[in-house]
Amino acid sequence: MNFGFSEEQDTIRETLARLLGDHATLAVAHDRLDTAKGFDAPTWAALAEGGWLGLAIAEDVGGSDMGAVELAILAEEIGRSLAAVPFAPVLGIAVPAIESMGTKSQRETYLPQIASGQTIIAAAFAEDGGLGPEKSTATVAQDRLTGRKTPVTFGAEADQALVIAKDHDGTARLYLADLCAPGVTIRALDCIDRTRPAVEILFDNTPVELLPGSDPMAIRRLVDGAAVLAAFEQIGLAERILSLTTAYAGERQAFGRQIGSFQAVKHRLADMFAKIELARSNAFFGVWALASGDNRLPEAAAVARLSALDAVQFTTEESIQLHGGIGFTWAADPHLFLRRGWQLKAELGPAAIWRERLFENIADAPRAAS
Amino acid sequence: MDFSDSPEEAAFRATARDWLDANASLRDGSEKTQDHFMARDADDVARAQDWQARKAGAGWAGLTWPSAFGGRDATPIEQVIWNQEEGRFAVPPNVFLIGIGLVGPTVMTHGTEAQKAAVLPRALTGEDIWCQLFSEPAAGSDLAGIRTRARRDGDDWVISGQKVWTSGAHYSSHGILLARTDPKVPKHKGMTMFLVEMSDPAIETRPIRQISGGASFNEVFIDNLRVPDSARLGGESEGWKVALTTLMNERFSISVGRASGGARAEELIALAARVERNGRPAIEDGDVRARIADFIARQRGLEFTSYRVMTSLSRGEAPGEEGSIGKLLLGKLRQEMGAFGMELAGTAAGISSKAGDDVARWRNEYLTAPGNRIAGGSDEIQRTIIGERILGLPPEIRVDKTVPFSEL
Numbered sequence A: 001m002n003f004g005f006s007e008e009q010d011t012i013r014e015t016l017a018r019l020l021g022d023h024a025t026l027a028v029a030h031d032r033l034d035t036a037k038g039f040d041a042p043t044w045a046a047l048a049e050g051g052w053l054g055l056a057i058a059e060d061v062g063g064s065d066m067g068a069v070e071l072a073i074l075a076e077e078i079g080r081s082l083a084a085v086p087f088a089p090v091l092g093i094a095v096p097a098i099e100s101m102g103t104k105s106q107r108e109t110y111l112p113q114i115a116s117g118q119t120i121i122a123a124a125f126a127e128d129g130g131l132g133p134e135k136s137t138a139t140v141a142q143d144r145l146t147g148r149k150t151p152v153t154f155g156a157e158a159d160q161a162l163v164i165a166k167d168h169d170g171t172a173r174l175y176l177a178d179l180c181a182p183g184v185t186i187r188a189l190d191c192i193d194r195t196r197p198a199v200e201i202l203f204d205n206t207p208v209e210l211l212p213g214s215d216p217m218a219i220r221r222l223v224d225g226a227a228v229l230a231a232f233e234q235i236g237l238a239e240r241i242l243s244l245t246t247a248y249a250g251e252r253q254a255f256g257r258q259i260g261s262f263q264a265v266k267h268r269l270a271d272m273f274a275k276i277e278l279a280r281s282n283a284f285f286g287v288w289a290l291a292s293g294d295n296r297l298p299e300a301a302a303v304a305r306l307s308a309l310d311a312v313q314f315t316t317e318e319s320i321q322l323h324g325g326i327g328f329t330w331a332a333d334p335h336l337f338l339r340r341g342w343q344l345k346a347e348l349g350p351a352a353i354w355r356e357r358l359f360e361n362i363a364d365a366p367r368a369a370s
Numbered sequence B: 001m002d003f004s005d006s007p008e009e010a011a012f013r014a015t016a017r018d019w020l021d022a023n024a025s026l027r028d029g030s031e032k033t034q035d036h037f038m039a040r041d042a043d044d045v046a047r048a049q050d051w052q053a054r055k056a057g058a059g060w061a062g063l064t065w066p067s068a069f070g071g072r073d074a075t076p077i078e079q080v081i082w083n084q085e086e087g088r089f090a091v092p093p094n095v096f097l098i099g100i101g102l103v104g105p106t107v108m109t110h111g112t113e114a115q116k117a118a119v120l121p122r123a124l125t126g127e128d129i130w131c132q133l134f135s136e137p138a139a140g141s142d143l144a145g146i147r148t149r150a151r152r153d154g155d156d157w158v159i160s161g162q163k164v165w166t167s168g169a170h171y172s173s174h175g176i177l178l179a180r181t182d183p184k185v186p187k188h189k190g191m192t193m194f195l196v197e198m199s200d201p202a203i204e205t206r207p208i209r210q211i212s213g214g215a216s217f218n219e220v221f222i223d224n225l226r227v228p229d230s231a232r233l234g235g236e237s238e239g240w241k242v243a244l245t246t247l248m249n250e251r252f253s254i255s256v257g258r259a260s261g262g263a264r265a266e267e268l269i270a271l272a273a274r275v276e277r278n279g280r281p282a283i284e285d286g287d288v289r290a291r292i293a294d295f296i297a298r299q300r301g302l303e304f305t306s307y308r309v310m311t312s313l314s315r316g317e318a319p320g321e322e323g324s325i326g327k328l329l330l331g332k333l334r335q336e337m338g339a340f341g342m343e344l345a346g347t348a349a350g351i352s353s354k355a356g357d358d359v360a361r362w363r364n365e366y367l368t369a370p371g372n373r374i375a376g377g378s379d380e381i382q383r384t385i386i387g388e389r390i391l392g393l394p395p396e397i398r399v400d401k402t403v404p405f406s407e408l
């Protein structure tokens, strides 16, 4: 067992941190929020240029074929930087879906375009009623898709959408839809983090192509993998706001002392740290299960997701509190993290869904088997 | 103990209800929620002043104020009854909480006869709107660390400095301002309180946008503001004592006024009945039921705590530290209810879509609640007050209380 990173992996992290630090600063994040700008194209382009978008894409289709751990490092650094880029749908969902369920020609068409940053594929999984394959009410008949998906993150900027829909037998499958195709209507949603906007997409008899390897089991595994990677993005976010808040507590004076010298403040920061470390341990188990194809991925993903959600909500809410009046202002940093945290929660669903999923996996399944 | 109205209270309620019926219309659910931290526009303020003037004319403003000052000599319990009744009607936002809840009682306690005559009637009718110029960039929890300086100049005072987080300064006509008049003595000893006019060109007010998007508070720059000595409230160097009266009334009015304000936990029941969770109506989900039940228990507890405080006040006891309990618990409760409401409104937590109005409503609750945890003395400060002044624990070790301010 090895719960740490290799030297090469540490180097990757440093390189990424530098690249993102150059492009996606907090000043940029504030400006994007003020002006309601979504997709951060320059940062995405810089990631493409550095070869990072091809990280988990096979070499024969334009990538560098590194593993899930490297992908997790990228997720974490993106979370830390608050970069408004579609890591989660494109690298967390579309790439593994096309790689493992697509045809040879789909692989050869889409993966090089993703690696070069030319194509963005959004994940149109959720419907208001839920997220998983069994919740899908969208349907495909004769290669034409009809249904309504919401929220779809970066749906307005994406070229294609990867959609969960039921085929003629009512089995959930994955389809690729060109978002410029006829019968596609995109409606903006009022998002808590408008720098990572999501939209509602209506498909009306829209032509689609099937990913032939997709079935409900495979889709569920895909969502689990995405949840593990999202947990790293969440952990990066939580760690950054913890470090900003810790620094503030070391500077800000009240009653002739630094506020960080008050136990009430110190203990709150320590609680944030403990929650983040717990989430990190669970996320490590998750990424290991993802990389090794372990059959405990469902429970690993659920625990990673649950503790990452908890860590993010606690650190972001309490960072506002520990900043005092300034923390309640638009111009200060904490609410950027709070908003992004909620948006990340929205994308793969709140804790209630994952608690249920965890319970099904560790309690209900063994009971049913025995 | 009796949780129902006494005959006198019932009579008061009936009179209040009659007047409200004749003068306002019942809420129909389409109103904006009342929120202390919501931005107010000029129209809101004008409507509020009009409503306040009508209330004052009929004797419904400043209920608990003594009749000598234009009040109704009502008991605090009657104030609660009025709040309950008025809360059922679609009335404009209340921008007079600082004037009536904080400044009025402070002027009654520390003001000269001339000040009482100048301040109290106009605060009551809503002609004057007051703001509280206490906090500064380097002095919030540690309010006694203020640096805004007031210097004697003949019979006048000249004030310069900066205030911040001043709620409502942008629409206020007057402010109660704490300034340092003697830096050579320890920090609590060298302060003096003033009553100032916000329209003076020496005062510049700039709204600050808050995380919920609106701008209800401001930074206020004061550059050589000249006021006569008659603007001084309380003795020279007695500003801290005066400020404590204001702060005590602030905690009290926040916990009492707000216990009945904000979103009701019961609204979550209606939401849970409209949405699904794990494929079933959310209202059938055990976790949803448990959470909402807990919220209701906490909200009721807060409400009844405020009534207990009212009862002791009705017996003539001064507002004590109990106000800290309501102040401490309210913000966190609102924050948790807001988060829960956003999650309940869909997998699209925090994103407006089908249940758009619900999400927006609970999101606003969630993004304004953090202000309740900070304003009027943060949660952490309230805990210290409870620990030290109610439970009698030894005080925090202080390094700054005995040293002259100028040497800190």
Ligand SMILES: Cc1cc2nc3c(=O)[nH]c(=O)nc-3n(C[C@H](O)[C@H](O)[C@H](O)COP(=O)(O)OP(=O)(O)OC[C@H]3O[C@@H](n4cnc5c(N)ncnc54)[C@H](O)[C@@H]3O)c2cc1C
Pocket: A252, A253, A254, A255, A259, A262, A263, A264, A265, A321, A322, A323, A324, A325, A326, A328, B037, B131, B132, B133, B134, B135, B137, B138, B139, B140, B141, B142, B164, B165, B166, B167, B168, B217, B370, B371, B372, B374, B375, B376, B377, B378, B379, B380, B381, B384
């Ligand atoms: C919405 C809103 C409206 C406001 N309206 C007004 C107004 O109208 N007029 C006015 O004068 N002020 C107003 N304020 C200011 C408010 O009173 C201060 O923000 C508050 O007292 C906290 O001070 P601070 O912002 O300087 O934070 P700080 O004092 O710097 O506190 C930062 C953090 O340190 C913690 N902390 C500080 N000291 C201690 C300690 N001894 N022990 C443990 N923890 C500690 C605090 O709890 C907080 O979490 C308002 C604030 C808000 C948010």
